[in-house]
Amino acid sequence: MLLFRSEERVSEWCSERGVPQRPLVTVPQLWQLAAAWYSSRLEADARRPDPDEIRAIFARIGLADPFWDPQADTFAGPV
Amino acid sequence: MDFDSQVKVCVYRHFADTGEAPTAVDVAGRLGCSSGQVIDAYTRLRLRRVLLLEEDGSTIRMAPPFSGIPTPHRVESAGRWYYANCAWDALGIPAALHRNAVIYSECGQTGEPLRLEVGGSGPEQSNWLFHCLVPAAQWWVDLVFT
Numbered sequence: 001m002l003l004f005r006s007e008e009r010v011s012e013w014c015s016e017r018g019v020p021q022r023p024l025v026t027v028p029q030l031w032q033l034a035a036a037w038y039s040s041r042l043e044a045d046a047r048r049p050d051p052d053e054i055r056a057i058f059a060r061i062g063l064a065d066p067f068w069d070p071q072a073d074t075f076a077g078p079v
Numbered sequence: 080m081d082f083d084s085q086v087k088v089c090v091y092r093h094f095a096d097t098g099e100a101p102t103a104v105d106v107a108g109r110l111g112c113s114s115g116q117v118i119d120a121y122t123r124l125r126l127r128r129v130l131l132l133e134e135d136g137s138t139i140r141m142a143p144p145f146s147g148i149p150t151p152h153r154v155e156s157a158g159r160w161y162y163a164n165c166a167w168d169a170l171g172i173p174a175a176l177h178r179n180a181v182i183y184s185e186c187g188q189t190g191e192p193l194r195l196e197v198g199g200s201g202p203e204q205s206n207w208l209f210h211c212l213v214p215a216a217q218w219w220v221d222l223v224f225t
């Protein structure tokens with residue numbers, strides 16, 4: 001999970017490693033993910049979101065690709 | 080609060096207060112129990128995907144968003160330094176602390192440094208992009224690689 005200066009830099013990174021380029025996330029979207037995931041993490045009853053909650057979080061910020069589905073069969077197997 | 084939750088809160092508070100992972104002895108001293116009881120709780124918390132442990136089973140590698148080891152993703156907040164596990168977790172640290180922060184990271188391709196201020200309403204405007212190679216369904220298969 002890395003940050004890149006531009007989409008071109010992402011493409012270079014993927015090409016050099018022979019790996020597929022995945023859906024890109026903007027900094028505002030990443031902040032929404034971070035807040036949804038971690039804003040209650042220091043509280044006693046905090047817990048990791050369950051799969052349905054994870055799908056809802058991603059969908060809310062426009063990340064509906066199966067890539068973000070924690071139970072997607074599409075991506076079974078090694079990366 | 081059950082014992083595992085007490086251990087979890089103690090671990091996270093230690094990270095928030097110091098920027099470093101507590102040892103099992105630290106947590107045991109705080110909770111008034113044995114380090115063996117703490118390590119047993121670590122194992123259960125690992126199974127619940129709350130903590131990631133080193134191979135010794137007793138050293139905390141990750142209590143997301145905090146990292147127990149140095150990484151390229153650093154966060155400064157209220158005069159204290161933290162290491163994040165990844166770019167996502169770098170933003171997760173100010174979100175968890177509910178404090179302003181400055182994130183220091185780098186471009187994954189070129190190493191160009193990134194300095195990103197995060198205030199109460201979120202990060203400053205930035206055109207940088209986040210890329211995750213591993214699909215969500217496989218994140219915990221190898222969380223360090225993810």
